[in-house]
Amino acid sequence: MKFIQELPVLIIVIPLIFAVIIPLVGRLNRLLPWIIASTITFFCFLISISLLITVLDTGRISYWLGGWEPPWGIEYAIDYLNAFVLVVVSFIAFIVSLYSRRSVELEINKNKISAFYCIYMLFITGLMGIVITGDIFNIYVFLEISSLAGYGLIAIGRKREALVASYNYLILGTIAATFILIGIGYIYMATGTLNIADLQERLPALFHSKMVLVALAFFTVGLSLKLALFPLHAWLPGAYTHAPSVVSCIMAATATKVGVYAMLRIIFGVFRIEFDIHFIPIANILIVVSSMAIIAGSALAIAQTNLKRMLAYSSIGQIGYIVLGAVLANQIAMTGSIIHILNHALMKGALFMVVGCIIYKTGIEDISGLRGMGKKMPFTMAVFTVAGLSMMGVPLTVGFVSKWYIAIGALNAGMGYLIPVIITGSLLAAVYVWRIIVNIYFPEELPKHELQYTDGGAEITDHKSQYSEAPWSMLGPTIALAVLCIYFGISATAPLYIAEKAAVMLLQ
């Protein structure tokens, strides 16, 4: 029983300890880092599932670090929202680390592989820390742990552009984190506490204070930078494009989602909803900004020729959907937004895994190089089609569920004029996804000559355009995500149930 009670801290401590162990044992065996990373992330996934079940059974879990009672000590507080996000993050971390072995061997130098898994574990630790903690200063610390690990992960590949992309991300990320630090300072000055539950009680009395207003402004800008909301998205496309495929995959699927979680927690958990609407029109501002993000992200994605860069811009559009659903501030839209955290993680994870498979097998990153690929890599392209349709929001895929909820929520909030925005976003997504699907299956003209394929780092050989699929260790996780994309599109009861409870809790 003792062990069960300690689960909330173990999910942070175990990956942190193994992050240090991995480079030590990495010298013994080439495969050991990968085995450890996969096992540990699987354990974290199990722990997060058991935490979710406990939360569903008994309500909020409060873990006191070192036995110090909150608000004096640090508290790990787990409720419906963060149990849900925790499951999403640990599941994606597990699937991606299963997938990573061959792709990492190809895209990262041999002597850096154990370092890669070390930083990968630190990155996961940071993300899960942000999600699980109930202390606002801890959010800052974990945010910096995950961001610093993220800068390392982006720069670890062979491309030299990645270094510059990572540096730009570092500068913007540090400015964002420092803004969040200023925000924390202001609300600490106003209330004298750092515990989120305690802040929630004390802040309403201080809503007229200018300090609290300034704090919210700093939080909003800082978090928007971290989660790449449209006008502050400059770091994202470069970072996703030049990072190794595994890194783009894990960052697109989890890092921005955790940023969104932090935003939900601070804007709706720490500050109350009435403050966001009546005292400062932050919700209205964010509605405008996120609508712009939906349109601009999807429109910019159409203009790209590089596959990864296109997916990066599409991420910016999808983040717009999540933020839009959240700031509409009614239960249905909020449910849609929370469930889109899961859905977008699934579909963007699948899409970036597909790109990883393509790069592994052919070394092609350009969209034009995909002509006629449907015959060569049928399974990979089937996954791309499913995840792409999901990105458009076609019924029976996950994308439809969340967009439906957000659209209904917009109607309920009396903002019917947002429906065209949501539909335009979907149509633009249809343009950039359909263009590729057509290219894959019905090429206008096959390339006149065979392209050179890299075949997983083996000798560069001339391949005929015959069946040549990615290895199963990569294909398996990719297909698993695609299956989940459809499964949760058809039967979304379980995630909807949790997301609804989380939405009700946030909007109290």
Place this chain on the structure above:
Amino acid sequence: MIDVIHFIQTKFYYLVVIFLMMIGLYTTIASRNLIKKVIGINIFQISVFLFYIAMAKVKHGTAPILWDKAVIYDNPLPHVLILTAIVVSVSTTAVALALIINIYKEYETIEEDSILAKQELDEEESILAKQKLDIDRSNMA
């Protein structure tokens, strides 16, 4: 006039913080040299540390040590928070400098403009190489 003097007198620390913050942020944005940007980020972060330290001061408070003459103590919590934030700042600087060393190895410059110019050259070269490959192969075919 008295008001202004009073304002400066009482809010002196915060004015210094804002002054440093603006210097830091401006350097980060305006400078084209990668190292200078890191220096700007450091100044920006240090201004926030000073902000925390300034708000921890209690009027007539002493250092937060158990001591028989002390009646009222400064708030030690922000000091502790800032110790953590300093660690974060140092590691950010370390990562940034490591990146800059690698950028210098690859591009042989740390000026943003010349890096961008070299990146454009790279892109053009890769497009040219691809076209050349295409032509070669179609000739072969």
